Amino acid sequence: xxxxxxxxxxxxxxxxxxxxxxxxxLYAAQLSAVLDWAAQLQSxxxxxxxAAPVQNSAPLRADKAAINPAAxxxxxxxxxxxxxxxRVKKVL
Amino acid sequence: xxKARETAQKVRAGVITATQxxxxxxxxxxxxxxxxxxxxxxxxxxxxxxAAQIDAKPAAQRGALxxxxxxxxxxxxxxxxxxxxxxxxxxxxxxxxxATVVERLLAADAIIIGRANMDEFAMGSSNENSAFGPVKxxxxxxxxxxxxxxxxxxxxxxxxxxxxxxxxxxxxxxQPAAFCGVVGIKPTYGRVSRRGLAAFASSLDQIGPITxxxxxxxxxxxxxSGEDKNDSTCAARAPFAAxxxxxxxxxxxxxQDFIKDLNPAIASALGKAKGVLQNKGVKFKDISLPHAKxxxxxxxxxxxxxxxxxxxxxxxxxxxxxxxxxxxxxxxxLKNRAAFGPEVKRRIMLGTYSLGSAHAQDYYxxxxxxxxxxxxxxxxxxxxxxxxxxxxxxxxxxxLNDKNKDLLSLYLSDLYTVPANIAGVPAVSAxxxxxxxxxxxxxxxxxxxxxxxxxxxxxxxxEGQW
Numbered sequence: 001x002x003x004x005x006x007x008x009x010x011x012x013x014x015x016x017x018x019x020x021x022x023x024x025x026l027y028a029a030q031l032s033a034v035l036d037w038a039a040q041l042q043s044x045x046x047x048x049x050x051a052a053p054v055q056n057s058a059p060l061r062a063d064k065a066a067i068n069p070a071a072x073x074x075x076x077x078x079x080x081x082x083x084x085x086x087r088v089k090k091v092l
Numbered sequence: 093x094x095k096a097r098e099t100a101q102k103v104r105a106g107v108i109t110a111t112q113x114x115x116x117x118x119x120x121x122x123x124x125x126x127x128x129x130x131x132x133x134x135x136x137x138x139x140x141x142x143a144a145q146i147d148a149k150p151a152a153q154r155g156a157l158x159x160x161x162x163x164x165x166x167x168x169x170x171x172x173x174x175x176x177x178x179x180x181x182x183x184x185x186x187x188x189x190x191a192t193v194v195e196r197l198l199a200a201d202a203i204i205i206g207r208a209n210m211d212e213f214a215m216g217s218s219n220e221n222s223a224f225g226p227v228k229x230x231x232x233x234x235x236x237x238x239x240x241x242x243x244x245x246x247x248x249x250x251x252x253x254x255x256x257x258x259x260x261x262x263x264x265x266x267q268p269a270a271f272c273g274v275v276g277i278k279p280t281y282g283r284v285s286r287r288g289l290a291a292f293a294s295s296l297d298q299i300g301p302i303t304x305x306x307x308x309x310x311x312x313x314x315x316x317s318g319e320d321k322n323d324s325t326c327a328a329r330a331p332f333a334a335x336x337x338x339x340x341x342x343x344x345x346x347x348q349d350f351i352k353d354l355n356p357a358i359a360s361a362l363g364k365a366k367g368v369l370q371n372k373g374v375k376f377k378d379i380s381l382p383h384a385k386x387x388x389x390x391x392x393x394x395x396x397x398x399x400x401x402x403x404x405x406x407x408x409x410x411x412x413x414x415x416x417x418x419x420x421x422x423x424x425x426l427k428n429r430a431a432f433g434p435e436v437k438r439r440i441m442l443g444t445y446s447l448g449s450a451h452a453q454d455y456y457x458x459x460x461x462x463x464x465x466x467x468x469x470x471x472x473x474x475x476x477x478x479x480x481x482x483x484x485x486x487x488x489x490x491x492l493n494d495k496n497k498d499l500l501s502l503y504l505s506d507l508y509t510v511p512a513n514i515a516g517v518p519a520v521s522a523x524x525x526x527x528x529x530x531x532x533x534x535x536x537x538x539x540x541x542x543x544x545x546x547x548x549x550x551x552x553x554x555e556g557q558w
Contacts, residue, residue, distance in 0.1 A: 003445065015400060015444040016407070017437055018426040030499055031442055037500060038389040038455065046461035061327030073188035079414050088409055089421045 002035040003028055093120070093251035096160045096308040103159035103201075106151050110143035110159030114203055117161040121206070121252045127233060129225050130246040132166055133174060134206040146201050155201030156315055162197055163208040163247040163256035168299070169288035170194050170204055177290050178222040179212045181431040182412045191288020192323065193257060193299055193316045200315045208256055209243030212433045213403065214264055214292045216240050217505035218490070221435045226492060229272060231531060235489040238268030238505075244302050245272040255312050256302045261292050262391050263484075263509025265300045266521035270484035270534020273523040275309050275551065276302040278509075280542050281516035282329045284313075285320035293398035296391070296513040306522065306552040310334045313544065329542075337549035340373025344537075344550065345477035347381040351508070357527035358483045361558065365481065365524050365535055368557045369550065377477055381469045386462050387511040392503060393446050393459035394514075400443030403436070438499075463514045470515040474540040479547050482508045484521035484534030508536060518544045522551040525558035 008028045012019045019027070068074075080087040093116075094102075102108045118136055125131050139161065146158055164170055167177045169187035171194075176182045190198070197204065211221040219227040219242030227242035229235040230250035237246040241258025245268035248256050258265040260278035269276030277300045284299045291297060301312035311334075318331030346366070354362065366376060408414045408428025415427035432440070446455035473480060486507050512519035517538055524535045535554065539547035 007445070008441070011441050011445045011448070014448070015437075015440050016404075016425040016429050017432075017441070018430060027438065027441055030438060031445065033498075033500060034392060034442060034503075035445075035455070038393055038459070041386055041389055041393070041458050041462050042454070044383060044386055044462045044465055046458065046465055049461040049464040061321060061324045063324070070189040077186065077188050078410050079408070079412075086410060089418060089424050091421050 002032045002039070093254055093304070095305065096157070096254035096303060097311050099160050099254060100156060100158045103146065104151055104154045108159070110146040110201075110203065111140060113159040114139045114143040114161055114205070117205055117253055120250070124230070124250050124252060128228050128230055128246050128250055130209055130227050130237070130243040130250065130252065131163065131206040132176065132178065132209050132224055132243070135173065135204065139203050139205045142203050146203070155199065156311070157197060157200040157202035157255075160202045160255050161205040161253045162202045163206055163244050163253045164194065164204050165210050165241050165244050165256070165258050166207040167210060167214055167259060167290040168194060168257065174207065175290070176207075177213045178210045178224055179431070179433065179436065180223045180413055181406050181408070181429070183431070185411045189288065192285035192320045194288065196316050202255070205253060208241070208247055211240035211242065211435070213290065213399070213436050214240040214259055214261055215399070215435050215439050217263070217267055217502055219243065219268070220492065221433060223433055228492070229489050231273060232489065232529070234491055235531070236271065236492055238271030238489060240264040241276075241302065242268045245269050245274055245276065248272070248274045248302050248304055254304060254308060257299060257316070258302050259289055259297055259299050260513065261296045261395060262513050263506040265302060266484050266509045266519060266534070266536060267505055269302050269521045270523070270532065271489035273532030274302055274304055275306055275520065275522045276300060277309055277313065277520040277544065278512055278518060279313060279317065279332065279544060280518045282326040283317045283332055283518070283542070283544070285323040285326050287320055287322040291402040293395035294402060295398060296395060298513070306548055306555060309520070310548055332544055335545045337545045339369065339549050339553045342478040342546060342550065343375040343377055343476070344369065345377050345379035345473055345480045347379050347384065347473070347480060347482065350381045350384040351482050354483065355487055357488070358486070358533055361525040361533045361535060362481070362483060364558060365554050368554055372553050374550070374553070379473045379477060379480065381473060381511070383462065383466045383469050384511045387466050387514050388503065388507055390459040390462040390466070391506070391510045391514060392442070393455050394463060396439045396443035397447045397456045398443065400440045400447060403440055406432075466511060467515045470511070470517055478540070478543070479550055480538040482536050482538065484508060484536040488527045488529065488531035488533060512538055517541055518547060520547045520551045522554060524554050
């Protein structure tokens, strides 16, 4: 098995999921099966990939800041709003 | 049902009204949707009101898609309308702006008639992962529609609409199109703006049309493609322009090393298709895609890693499902994110693990390097051929609730479609023949970057030839 129950619990915490022991057992089995299957990628020789970047990838626009015209509508749709701010539970 | 282009031509010519076209679609949806579950919501009154607006325009001002009713996959923003991604996580969310594809459809006088069902957050190959029930295959109600754009494909196959939009991250347009016997394309990465598409795996996601035939597909892609300054990946892409392409001038590669051990019915269809194309002057060449077999595991690592990052934004704080009994901020996150379904959680978990500092080198970074190797395979292949012919799927539509299908065997549904997303090249799935259960077989034509015209021409040459 590629992934332990403890690793599943740690991963769930990082992903912000609350999981039961039963779910942890299930995820451990399922994710291990996928990761065991994905282990075949290790056999691919990728030593040349860093040396010669791929051509023909999608051309990108310049990374320039811009005002999103939908911003007021997006903030207006917040679940819990006070003035123009998002209300959340206390952090500390 | 009338082809999309015929509807538009007739509405523009005043032979029929957009209202009549919309009424026909609504009648078919009302009749069939209760059993198929292809639509999550129908915008009936609004569709009729919009049709009336189109009818009120002078005929010469009616657009290229005048009166065509469109099923919109439920992961694209249509301002003022619910967008759920077939998930309870987005409960109560209404889109606040139009996706670029929606703006383009509306500008061409199409009518968005409803939200099409899908696998939750586009994660699945059977449409059984929808929080609102599976979509049934219109050709056999005991079978899946395919996924994740299952509602879109089923809606077209059942004649509810003549055009639907889907999104394709690893085959989510082409696989359901194959299962339902319709035509679906994943365009070149960057051809169609993804602004307003709920992100799953941003380096792979692409929007495309699903239609009953190739010509309708060409019409739809001509409208929705093109530069969009709001999507950096399609900022410098010219719109797709339909051009006549003679198939007799084309050379097609068949990657025998990638498509070995085929299902006999699918192998037979592939052989027959090759014969049909040869009779039309197409030249064939055996090619090799030696690393394509690694595309699927690389895909699951990369797509899940990107999904774990993209879906981190769904915490219920700003919008969507919000639990009422949370104690503090951490508890809020945990309780709100409990609204995700099991497959979405599983993929987020896999991605979170693959990106972790202890594992990224072995999983995520290795998978990204393998993706580069696969892209090179395609670049090398396209130096000698114009297109590549493969099956669209390893099997035809399988049974709903098939307990024999474990996780990995479900993932294998996308075996032949995933490499196009990894390489960023276009690929079209088109029906060609039936298997022993009279289920449609889909074949797939891959093309080089921005060469959709060639693959459309080859797919059109196969239409009705089985």
